[in-house]
Amino acid sequence: MNNIISSYSLIRPGHVRVNEGIEYHDENFITFAEFIKPFFKRLDLGYPKFYKMDPLSKLGFIASELVFRHVKLDLYDKKRVGVVLANANSSLDTDLVHQESISNRSQYFPSPSVFVYTLPNIMIGEICIRHRLNGENAFLIAEKFESKQLFDYVNELFQNNRVDVCLTGWVDLVKDKFEALLMFVEPSGMEISKEKSGKVLPFSEETMDELYKIM
Amino acid sequence: MRPIYIAGDNIITSLGFTTSANMEALMAGRIGIHITSDPHLFPSSLPLSLVDSGILEEQFMAVLKHYQKKTDSSSFTRLEKFLIISIHDAIKELPYKFQDQKTLFVLSTTKGNIDLLEERNRALFPHRRIYLWELARIITDFYGFSNPPLIISNACVSGIIALMTAFRYLSSGMYDQAIVTGGDILSEFVIAGFQSFQSLSPTPCRPYDALRDGLSLGEGAGTMVLTSKMEKSSPIGIKITGAATSNDANHISGPSRTGEELGFAMLNAMKEANLSPADIGFVNAHGTATPFNDEMESKAIALAGLLDTPVNSFKGYWGHTLGAAGMIESVASVQSLRDQMLIRSAGFESLGVPEPIHVIANNEKREITSFLKSASGFGGCNAAIIFEKG
Numbered sequence: 248m249n250n251i252i253s254s255y256s257l258i259r260p261g262h263v264r265v266n267e268g269i270e271y272h273d274e275n276f277i278t279f280a281e282f283i284k285p286f287f288k289r290l291d292l293g294y295p296k297f298y299k300m301d302p303l304s305k306l307g308f309i310a311s312e313l314v315f316r317h318v319k320l321d322l323y324d325k326k327r328v329g330v331v332l333a334n335a336n337s338s339l340d341t342d343l344v345h346q347e348s349i350s351n352r353s354q355y356f357p358s359p360s361v362f363v364y365t366l367p368n369i370m371i372g373e374i375c376i377r378h379r380l381n382g383e384n385a386f387l388i389a390e391k392f393e394s395k396q397l398f399d400y401v402n403e404l405f406q407n408n409r410v411d412v413c414l415t416g417w418v419d420l421v422k423d424k425f426e427a428l429l430m431f432v433e434p435s436g437m438e439i440s441k442e443k444s445g446k447v448l449p450f451s452e453e454t455m456d457e458l459y460k461i462m
Numbered sequence: 463m464r465p466i467y468i469a470g471d472n473i474i475t476s477l478g479f480t481t482s483a484n485m486e487a488l489m490a491g492r493i494g495i496h497i498t499s500d501p502h503l504f505p506s507s508l509p510l511s512l513v514d515s516g517i518l519e520e521q522f523m524a525v526l527k528h529y530q531k532k533t534d535s536s537s538f539t540r541l542e543k544f545l546i547i548s549i550h551d552a553i554k555e556l557p558y559k560f561q562d563q564k565t566l567f568v569l570s571t572t573k574g575n576i577d578l579l580e581e582r583n584r585a586l587f588p589h590r591r592i593y594l595w596e597l598a599r600i601i602t603d604f605y606g607f608s609n610p611p612l613i614i615s616n617a618c619v620s621g622i623i624a625l626m627t628a629f630r631y632l633s634s635g636m637y638d639q640a641i642v643t644g645g646d647i648l649s650e651f652v653i654a655g656f657q658s659f660q661s662l663s664p665t666p667c668r669p670y671d672a673l674r675d676g677l678s679l680g681e682g683a684g685t686m687v688l689t690s691k692m693e694k695s696s697p698i699g700i701k702i703t704g705a706a707t708s709n710d711a712n713h714i715s716g717p718s719r720t721g722e723e724l725g726f727a728m729l730n731a732m733k734e735a736n737l738s739p740a741d742i743g744f745v746n747a748h749g750t751a752t753p754f755n756d757e758m759e760s761k762a763i764a765l766a767g768l769l770d771t772p773v774n775s776f777k778g779y780w781g782h783t784l785g786a787a788g789m790i791e792s793v794a795s796v797q798s799l800r801d802q803m804l805i806r807s808a809g810f811e812s813l814g815v816p817e818p819i820h821v822i823a824n825n826e827k828r829e830i831t832s833f834l835k836s837a838s839g840f841g842g843c844n845a846a847i848i849f850e851k852g
Contacts, residue, residue, distance in 0.1 A: 326726065330709070337574075337594055337615055342651070346579040349654040352505065362655035363715045363840055366572060368616045372841030375711040381723050384707050384843050385623050388613040390595040396612065403630050407463075409706070409730075 249435040250405055250450035255416075255458055256313035258306065258427040262462045265313045267446070278423050283309065294377065301341040301364035302425075304373045307332065307418040310427035311374045314414065318431050320378055329383040329404050329413035330371045332429075333397055336421045337367045337388055370418060383409050392417050392428070394455035401432060401450075417459070428459050463633040465701045467692040468849075469558070471793045472551040474544055474645075475682035475780040476511040479521055480551055484790075485797050487779070488805050489825060494780045495666040495678045502582070504653045509666050511680030511781035512648060518543055525550045531604075538600070539575045539587060544645045544683035545601050552685035558639060560607060566637040567607045569598045570614045570624035570644035572785035577649040601643070609637075618748065618839030619707065620644065621788020622847050625686060626705035629847075632690050639690070644789030645683035652784070653679060659715070661752050667782075669749030669775035669807055670756050670821045672814030677750040680781025684789030686796075700796050703832075703850045704735030710842035717754050717838055721761030724844040728766035728836060731846040735832070739767035742848075743830025744804055744822070746795040748837040749775020750782050751809065755838065760815035762844075768834070774822040778808025788845070792835050796849055804828050 257264040261276030263286070276282060283305050287297055290312060297308060320328070341364040348357050363369060368386040375381070383404055389396055397415055404410045416429035432450045448454050472480060476494030477487035487494070499507040522535055522543040528550065538546065553560060574594045577583055590596045598611035614624045621644040628640035646652075656662050656679060663676035692699055708727040710718040718724065732739065745768055747759050763773060776791050783790060798805050804826045813821065832850040 325711075326708070335593065335595065339592065342573075342576065342579060345655060346651060349650060350581060355505065355654075357654040357658040359655075359659045359715070362658055365651075365655065366615070366617045366840055368839075368841040368843060369714050370841075371616075372709065372711075372714045372843070375709040375842060376714070379711045381709050381711055381726075384616065384709050384841075385614065385627070386616045388594040388598075388615050389610070390593070390599075393610070396610075399631070399636065400627070403634055403636075406634065407630070 250432050251435045252430045252448040252450050252454060253433050254314045254317040255428065255430040256310045257458065257462055258310050259462050260423065260425065264462060266317060270313065279420070279425055299360065300373060303338060303340055303367070303418065303420045304364060304370045306420050306425055306427050307370035308373055308377065310418060310429040311414060314429045314431050315378065323412055325379050326381045327411035328380045329410035330374055330380060331385045331397065331401050331413060331415045332371055333387040333389055333417050334367060334419035335388065335390055336419055338365045340421045341365050392459050394452040398452045398455065405434065464690050466629050466632045466688050466690055468686055468700045468796060469689045469692065470552040470556050470687035471796065472548045472685045473682070473790045473793050474513060474548050475680065475783065475790060476513055477780055479517065479547065481793055481797055484794060488794065491806065491808065493666055493778065493808060495680065503648060503650055508662060509678050510648060511678060513544070513681055521547050539578065539591065541575055541645055541647045542597065542600055544647065545643050546604055548645065548683040548685040549605060549641060549643055552687050553641065556687060558689065560605060560641060563608055564638035565607060566609055566612060566628060566631060566640040567602055568612045568614065568624045568628050568640055568642045569601065570620040570785050570789060572615060572617060572620055572646055573649065573652060576651045577647060580650060617841050617843055618784060618787060619837045619843045619845035620785040621792065622835065622837050622845035623707060625702065625788065625792060626845065626847055628688050629702040629705055632688055640688045641685065642688060642789065643683065643685045644786045646681060646784040646786050648679055648681040663751065666809060667751035667777055668809030669751040669777050670813065670815050670819065671810045672812045674751040674753065674756060674814060677752055677777065678781035680783045682780060682783045682786045682790055684786055684793050686789065686793060699852055700799060700849055703848050704731040705847040706730035706734065707843065707845045710844065712842055714842065715840055717758035721758045721765055724759065724762035724836060724838055725765030727844045728762060728768070728834060728846045731834065731848050735848040735850065737832060737848065739771065742768060742771050742832055742834050743799065744772040744774065744833045746791055746833060746835045747773055747775055749777050749807065751777060756815050760817035760819050763819050764817040769818060771820065772804050772822045773819045774805055774807035788837050792847065795833050795835055799830060799833055799849060799851060802827060802830060
């Protein structure tokens with residue numbers, strides 16, 4: 248059975264793209280903080296938990312919200328929705344914050360609300376909490392975006408009937424260097440979410456490589 | 463789906479540098495968690511399970527010599543030494559080559575070379591050594607593996623996900639063999655974090671006990687060599703037959719209230735293995751000895767229909783070894799399946815969880831054909847995997 252990417256989002260400094268449409272474009276972009284907070288407000292989600300997340304989780308959260316906006320998630324069994332993400336920097340951005348809080352013995356103040364984000368899969372946890380997703384999880388690390396690695400992992404989940412649908416992609420952030428490509432994968436012909444007029448994107452290494460190169 | 467066998471293994475912890483050294487310690491009831499005072503790790507003293515640095519150095523020098531490596535021991539980090547020694551011990555007697563395209567190397571770690579963020583270590587290694595992919599590259603280069611490494615960093619279930627992924631890729635024919643290695647070191651970083659959560663016990667941890675009051679941290683590494691091409695002459699064959707993960711979708715640092723999600727990961731793993739709860743010889747659970755984790759696990763065990771099945775946790779022997787935990791605990795459980803031996807859950811005296819699980823209170827010889835290994839971690843993740851004889 249072939250699978251398709253029925254919705255995707257791309258975020259890079261100054262640019263946000265959702266499926267065929269440009270969502271946000273600002274040549275004068277400066278920092279992650281300057282971008283993310285107003286962008287979150289614009290989405291008008293009414294989800295205050297967002298503010299306590301670390302920057303990596305914020306990025307993954309926003310990217311997933313943009314994908315899910317075009318997906319009829321409620322029609323799926325939440326135990327059969329997988330989330331498989333990857334990046335290069337793991338949780339280094341928050342690791343540095345935690346290390347800073349313990350590096351000086353006279354100012355030794357480690358905080359549990361920082362420490363918990365020193366694992367990259369916390370971002371998966373945040374996305375799962377938001378949408379009550381209970382299915383298969385994995386967080387992979389690679390030096391750079393590797394479509395093959397994600398494809399192999401997710402394709403196996405579908406082939407052996409471990410998921411009905413899967414959110415997958417790359418969410419990487421250190422300070423003001425960040426990028427996210429998230430994709431919602433469904434079996435072809437069974438797709439509930441795909442809008443009829445939209446272009447069909449087969450779930451493949453080639454498609455992922457093309458999407459990653461768009462911006 | 464073709465069967466996937468375990469061809470070789472290793473455990474490195476405070477209790478020894480081989481699987482057999484660790485098993486001897488477990489059988490004798492030896493505990494590797496000791497009160498430690500090391501200002502580089504923590505401002506005051508606390509119980510930790512640490513790998514002996516002197517023996518580590520000796521072992522590593524021997525491995526360098528074995529492979530005729532000209533590199534100096536000081537150009538490898540503590541964790542890299544763990545991983546390289548662990549792999550060497552697991553593969554040294556195997557008749558296979560591991561440098562071909564059909565071999566996959568899978569690395570499980572939560573924090574990798576995180577000690578390199580410390581001021582005192584920063585100048586010792588190139589900056590890029592902090593990245594998990596660079597750590598994996600060092601190991602890949604050392605052994606000359608030809609495929610890019612697969613790196614899993616998924617909190618405390620990393621080790622099980624690494625084994626599960628190798629099992630899935632091998633059984634679907636993508637690879638013929640896999641070297642799956644997990645490791646994490648104890649660092650100022652990790653200890654301070656768990657201490658800030660107030661989840662560390664002042665004494666060696668006591669999984670499932672009424673008096674449990676938190677976890678003990680440990681360090682170590684473990685390796686399993688998986689193959690789809692088991693030689694007929696091999697000793698008692700053990701295979702992986704099912705595995706699954708799930709997410710609580712409840713809280714990023716607290717476990718599920720109901721245990722339902724770990725419960726269905728266990729049920730999914732048993733379903734894939736075509737086993738019913740009555741077939742499972744024992745459950746080697748996560749058992750961190752924090753009040754909430756053990757409580758949640760007891761509920762999951764009940765929901766999975768495993769209340770009559772013996773349960774143990776190895777955390778009372780070598781503490782919580784994070785990204786190594788799923789690996790080393792799976793290896794030790796495989797050995798106890800080979801030996802037909804249920805191993806006592808160290809630190810346990812009287813049941814302190816809501817569901818009446820059967821915690822193993824004494825070592826016991828018993829006929830068993832399979833076991834289920836489980837874990838749960840931050841981010842609400844759960845994982846379960848099943849190993850069977852034959």
